[in-house]
Amino acid sequence: MPRQRLTPKTAVKQPAGAKRPIVIVGVGHMGGAIARGLIVAGHGSRLILIDPKVKPADARAFRAAGAKLDHDPQVIADENPEALILAVKPQLMPYVAPTYAIAAKKAVVISIAAGTSIESLGLWLDKPRAIVRAMPNLPASIGKGISAAFATPTTTASQRKLAHTLLCAVGELVWLDGEEMLNAVTAVSGSGPAYVFLLVEALAAAAERQGLNPDIAKRLARKTIEGAGAMLAVTPTDPADLRKSVTSPGGTTEAALNVLMTDKRFETLLIEAVSAATARGFELAKTR
Numbered sequence: 001m002p003r004q005r006l007t008p009k010t011a012v013k014q015p016a017g018a019k020r021p022i023v024i025v026g027v028g029h030m031g032g033a034i035a036r037g038l039i040v041a042g043h044g045s046r047l048i049l050i051d052p053k054v055k056p057a058d059a060r061a062f063r064a065a066g067a068k069l070d071h072d073p074q075v076i077a078d079e080n081p082e083a084l085i086l087a088v089k090p091q092l093m094p095y096v097a098p099t100y101a102i103a104a105k106k107a108v109v110i111s112i113a114a115g116t117s118i119e120s121l122g123l124w125l126d127k128p129r130a131i132v133r134a135m136p137n138l139p140a141s142i143g144k145g146i147s148a149a150f151a152t153p154t155t156t157a158s159q160r161k162l163a164h165t166l167l168c169a170v171g172e173l174v175w176l177d178g179e180e181m182l183n184a185v186t187a188v189s190g191s192g193p194a195y196v197f198l199l200v201e202a203l204a205a206a207a208e209r210q211g212l213n214p215d216i217a218k219r220l221a222r223k224t225i226e227g228a229g230a231m232l233a234v235t236p237t238d239p240a241d242l243r244k245s246v247t248s249p250g251g252t253t254e255a256a257l258n259v260l261m262t263d264k265r266f267e268t269l270l271i272e273a274v275s276a277a278t279a280r281g282f283e284l285a286k287t288r
Helices: 029-040 056-064 090-104 118-124 138-142 157-170 179-190 192-209 214-234 239-246 252-286
Strands: 022-025 047-050 068-070 083-086 108-111 130-135 145-151 171-175
Touching (some): 029 138, 029 157, 083 090, 118 130, 130 157, 145 179, 192 214
Parallel strands (some): 022 047, 145 171
16 A cells, blocks of 8 residues: 655644654554654654554654654653654553553643543543544545544643644544544544445446456446545535436436435445444443
8 A cells, every 4th residue: 555755845834842752652554654644744853653563664764754763662751742642452552551651641642542432541541631532544544534533621722733733644634522423433434444445346346247357347446436536535516416417317327326326225224334333433432
């Protein structure tokens, strides 16, 4: 999968307190994406990345951009970080988070662990003042993500602004009024790329059923979804209007949509899928 190029911009306005570091714990898919996005935005020299399993090629690129890498959490004991981004797997959070309780006291803590509540984070981190719980999605790895976030009431305006800057390094960001809405966000945008990939698979399989060569079927399905997504990115036109522009009365598209839309079959299926994912999010939150 392509990644953002680690080429810092030549002129970047640093936020207030620029000398204080930004610590990212866990530099896997999402933590690494955030690190790369921040490097592109000109913050490479502020980064301290904590992960014992960074790939050698990634480590070289991060260091070349000015970031510090280490596997020992104690390396930040005297660093007084301005932001602490926790990007480890949710099941590891109860063991990893307490290590950073002292660093979290004066930092804005940003967690991207799915299903991990602010209440649990507060317990593991000894009740830090500022916690932002966020949910980015897979396209963040190429700088095209969409994240949603919720901040505790004790998070200051400047800390919220910093969190906004950091999370926007991998795409767009929306703020939520309630933490409980993050489960719905996870079900829609967090899991959503998987639904799109499944659509590509299903469309290719349908093409094969009509006699098309498997390679051609896969190529047609993939490029069709890529092109449709690109159109959504460059036009403000409502998706319903875009759909109608493709649909000629009595034509082939209408025939297909009659199957998908009669009795809201397609919409109902997606509603059921998102509802199941949302419910699972609440279940996971109860176990963490």
